[in-house]
Amino acid sequence: MNPATHTPEHFLWSFADGVGTVTLNRPEKKNPLTFESYAELRDFFRALVYTPEVKAIILTGEGGNFCSGGDVNEIIGPLTEMDMPQLLEFTRMTGDLVKAIRHCPQPVIAAVDGVCVGAGAILAMASDLRIAAPDAKTAFLFNRVGLAGCDMGACAILPRIIGQGRASELLFFGRSMSAEEGERWGFWNALIEADDLLSEAGKWAARIAAGPTFANGITKTQLNAEWDMGIDQAIEAEAQAQAICMQTEDFRRAYRAFIAKEKPVFEGN
Incomplete structure (x- = not known):
């Protein structure tokens, strides 16, 4: 796979002037992930290691939301029927997506509007730079669905961004973090009006692409x-x-x- 020329099945991809944009594209459900989209995103970011013509990545969502996490019907429901080896295969795959984002050499800029929860919050967390619209709502809500907060590296990465106490609060309560809180805590690098969000992300990415x-x-x-x-x-x-x-x-x-x-x-x- 060459990400610069690849046409993905489960998300949108555009590439110009060294900057690639990954857009999660299920706006009718606020851009949830499926087994297939997890796997394709993992393979896509892995392949970026071998794609030097891509110099920066913007990660965003279509339709005024970033990502609502794992699809309830297509992921959550089937998980309740799986045995332990199958569950471990799934959780390792989702963790591999975070590894792929962290290990590709291109800086990844998350441009977040609206809903950013569960695995969506993880994707923002795993990015190198994060900007958000003022109405963005972010929640690591795993304990609200009966799961631990230690999902896809959250217990390792989130405390390094916002501190151990604040990360503990979000992971134990599963509550929503407002955009203002996120900026104050250092999760968001900047808050940008929704109409200007992608334009600003493009400016950041262009600046990176023009660098060494x-x-x-x-x-x-x-x-x-x-x-x-x-x-x-x-x-x-x-x-x-x-x-x-x-x-x-x-x-x-x-x-x-x-x-x-x-x-x-x-x-x-």
Whole structure:
């Protein structure tokens, strides 16, 4: 699969000028996920590792909502009939989607409007940058359906974004987090009016795509890898990573542009 040219079955995809947009597209149900869409999204983000022409990703939803989580009839109902091996196969697959988002080198920008709950909240959480409309409602509502809050990496990733106490509140209560709370807590990077949300996400993505994309991929890799490093190990890892980036043409381009008093034009190599 080449994401740049792939035509997906279970979501919309557009690509231009280095920026790809993934749009969840079941607006009549507020864009829920199914077994099939989980799997296709997982495979799609995995393939981005091998697609350097894609430099940034926008993840959004159609029809004024982001994602209402797992489809009640197409996922939740069948799960109640499965045995343990089947359930574990499903939960590992959903976790693999988060891994794929985190491990693709392209920064992922979630542009969120309206409902963003359950697995939808996880998709926003797994993204690198998050912007939301002022009416966005986000809930990690797993305990409201009799499940633990530890879903798809939530107990590892969410506390790193908003802190242990606030993450505990959302995961134990399953309550909705308002957009204002989310911005104040650091979950949202910015709140943007709904009519301007995709336009602003496009500006952010274009800025990333115009940057040193090889180096941006290294930054994302190190942000992931340094979660469980000691400070000495992290400093050494960054020394090695930066030395690699210093061998790129983009580094030389930036130097030549500085000497010439020009703006550097990066090419990602």
